[in-house]
Amino acid sequence: MMISVRPGDTLSYYSKLFRIPVNLIEEANPKVDSSNLKVAEKIVIPGYVTVPYTIQAGNTIWELAITNKIAEDTLFLLNPTKDVDQLKVGETLFVPEKIVTPFVKFHSPLNYKRLEKLIQSFKKVYPFIRVTTIGTSVEGKPIQEIRIGKGAKKIHINASFHANEWITTMVLMSIVNNYLLSLTNGTVMNGQKVNQWYEDIELSIVPMVNPDGVDLVVDGPPAKLQRKLIEINDGCDDFIHWKANISGVDLNNQFPANWDICRKNKLPKAPAPRDFPGEAPLTEPEAIAMAKLAENNRFDLIIALHTQGEEFYWGYEGYEPEEAEALAKEIEYFSGYQAIRYVKSHAGYKDWFIQEFKRPGFTIELGKGINPLPLSQFPEILKRGEAIFSAVLSH
Structure with missing residues (x-):
């Protein structure tokens, strides 16, 4: 979420206002001189997104702040060009929303x-x-x-x-x-x-x-490699148990820690769905x-x-x-x-x-x-x- 610096603002103030550790704000803005913020300079506040809200009859800044569990000044920061003391019905106001739930919600494999x-x-x-x-x-x-x-x-x-x-x-x-x-x-x-x-x-x-x-297992083979991969896969077009990389090499048998012993002991001596060390x-x-x-x-x-x-x-x-x-x-x-x-x-x-x-x-x-x-x-x-x-x- 982006805000613009006002006269007198500091990163410490933003930290208290948005309840975000100041070091996270500093590291989200590596090019900003935290000891000398410039008016109108853009600052990124981590952990937030902005959401539009359409003003309803009876809305006030105080009431919106209470309803959204935010400080009133966050609304002033996000809406610097609007007269937030005179809210107009139907007008769009931007409201900060803190992310409190995971993005990651898996219902299918991740490609x-x-x-x-x-x-x-x-x-x-x-x-x-x-x-x-x-x-x-x-x-x-x-x-x-x-x-x-x-x-x-x-x-x-x-x-x-x-x-x-x-x-x-x-x-x-x-x-x-x-x-x-x-x-x-x-x-x-x-x-x-x-x-x-x-x-x-x-x-x-x-x-x-x-x-x-991973894409081979989850989505199937790319068209240009289909014939080659089916051949490596013993003629089977089902790749669900494929373990190797796309070249038929087991990546976790590729490192120089007694690799020669691994090569000697592993049964596949050529590209395979699993275990071939290269x-x-x-x-x-x-x-x-x-x-x-x-x-x-x-x-x-x-x-x-x-x-x-x-x-x-x-x-x-x-x-x-x-x-x-x-x-x-x-x-x-x-x-x-x-x-x-x-x-x-x-x-x-x-x-x-x-x-x-x-x-x-x-x-x-x-x-x-x-x-x-x-x-x-x-x-x-x-x-x-x-x-x-x-x-x-x-x-």
Whole structure:
């Protein structure tokens, strides 16, 4: 929501007027000199949208403020050219409306196009977030990253490495949505106050690592690749269980953490719907983008959301640091998921991160059943996912 600066206005005053933390207003307006606001300068207020209201007989500024639970001066700010002391029946007045419910309401699987629209909605209402492109998929779709907070501790969470695990993107975007709502409304997540998280942590989110694969599972193959993909899919035109990227490479078998062992042990020796690790590590653009992201940021810890199993893995070949065990116990306690230190698996993103940086990494297997998990599990999976999110950011 945009307003214009008046003589004497300050960001602190806007913070009190709209009940939004001043640091969120400052970071939503990075080019504004908060100590020297200029009259008529445009300021974005996060967490709000403007809605038109048609004046009815008997309406007054005071009555509209009471009805909408807002301060009277917000109406003056949003309607600077109108004589709000002399409201005219039929005239349109703009009223600030605070966003208090999630954008994310899923009744069907989330494909890449819907994800893009959702990210743009977040960016519009919560302009203190930063959205960047870290790379592109095989088919040229931007792989987007969302950044929240500017703290010294850096935490990364990703979803949908695997195409048929698209529900992880829905869970992660819902968690992010609830986090943003808590920041702008002063509410809690899982009993935790979130403002300190924002101050202490820079959160990196990649909600869909494998956009081509997700679209293949959700929407079917693009016409130009249909014949090739059906051939890779053993002649089947049903891609519901497809796990790999659009080239038939399993992105979570692409990282240089004993990749040669992974290649030797995995049965597919050519592009396949799942498990083929490629001809070499880091051949796929999606995997390359994720590796560069970690190398350029040196995250303090990473979480990769997968399905299914209601368990999580937190060690790799003894490279995991001592503090990882304490956090694993917390995640286990708050989520109810079983903590497993080692599994006979290599070349995963978590494996490589632990080996490369000697910092905590976790692969979380959300839910239980056969992938893709049904949307009927979404509420319970989200509940466990938020518990994990809160445990990690509070640790």
